[in-house]
Amino acid sequence: MLKMRAILIFVLASASVTLSSSAHPQVETWELVAKLCGRLQHSNRIPHKNIPGQFSEKISPIKDAKLVAYEAPSNSVCCSNTRVAGEATTNKNGNFEFKGLTKGYYWLVARADDREYRMSIRIGQLQDKQPVCSEMSFEIDASGEFALHFRAPGR
Numbered sequence: 402m403l404k405m406r407a408i409l410i411f412v413l414a415s416a417s418v419t420l421s422s423s424a425h426p427q428v429e430t431w432e433l434v435a436k437l438c439g440r441l442q443h444s445n446r447i448p449h450k451n452i453p454g455q456f457s458e459k460i461s462p463i464k465d466a467k468l469v470a471y472e473a474p475s476n477s478v479c480c481s482n483t484r485v486a487g488e489a490t491t492n493k494n495g496n497f498e499f500k501g502l503t504k505g506y507y508w509l510v511a512r513a514d515d516r517e518y519r520m521s522i523r524i525g526q527l528q529d530k531q532p533v534c535s536e537m538s539f540e541i542d543a544s545g546e547f548a549l550h551f552r553a554p555g556r
Contacts, residue, residue, distance in 0.1 A: 431506065431523040432549045438498035439537030439549075441466055441491050441511060446543065462495030463541070466513040470499055470522070473506035479519055480508050498534060511539065511547065518547035 441463045449455035470487045471480040486507060489497040504525050511518045518541055536552045 431521045433523050433525055433527060434537070434549070435524065435527050435531035436498075436534070437470060437487075437502055437507070437509065437522060437524060438496075438534035439539055440495045440535075441468065441497060441513070441539045442495050442541070444540045444542045460538075460540075462491070462493070463511075463513045464491055464493045464495060466491045466495075466497075466511055468497055468499075469510045469512075470502060471508045471510065473508050473521065479521075480510055483508070496534070509539075511541070513541065516545070518545065520547050520549065 443461050443463060445459045445461075446456040447459050449457060468489045468491070469480075469485055470489075471483045472486045473479070474483065477483055487499045487502050489499050491497045502524055505523070507522045507524065509520045509522045511520075520539070532551050538550045538552065539547065540550055541547050
């Protein structure tokens, strides 16, 4: 009887964990945007010649890079066995725009300089005003980190 009770508790606990898991893929951080567009660019820290420990940042566009948005169904891994939702190529200024993507979860994969960079993206409703495409940059730094940055208007 005690063994049966332990099994029942285990089954109920397992079921509640499964039911409580969220409907979206399990990734630490999803970048929220209303539209998937912007500029793909490299950022490099350049040491200041005369001031030790000081750096300036050099930004350069990545042209002709292929970007692929993969659907991110729940509990799946990027990007095997997932459907391609859209593709884009950067222009000479690094600008790109995905058209026709609906609200939902995606993996953005950038292929540049014979490497692949991945980011988790959620297209959805923002609480604040959505930055326009010219205010959004997707930066790859010297260490290979792929990050989304917003530029304030007028800067």
